[in-house]
Amino acid sequence: MSKHTMSAVPVCTWVAVTDASGRTRMEAHWSIAGVAQSKAA
Numbered sequence: 454m455s456k457h458t459m460s461a462v463p464v465c466t467w468v469a470v471t472d473a474s475g476r477t478r479m480e481a482h483w484s485i486a487g488v489a490q491s492k493a494a
């Protein structure tokens with residue numbers, strides 16, 4: 454294999470969210486990480 458490409462890696466981050474009544478809670482937000490590439494010699 455001369456080239457290996459990995460993409461669409463999900464990453465979870467936690468975000469503090471305050472609702473209309475002033476209560477704060479943590480929500481998980483999933484996003485796709487950038488494309489990582491590696492080349493074999």
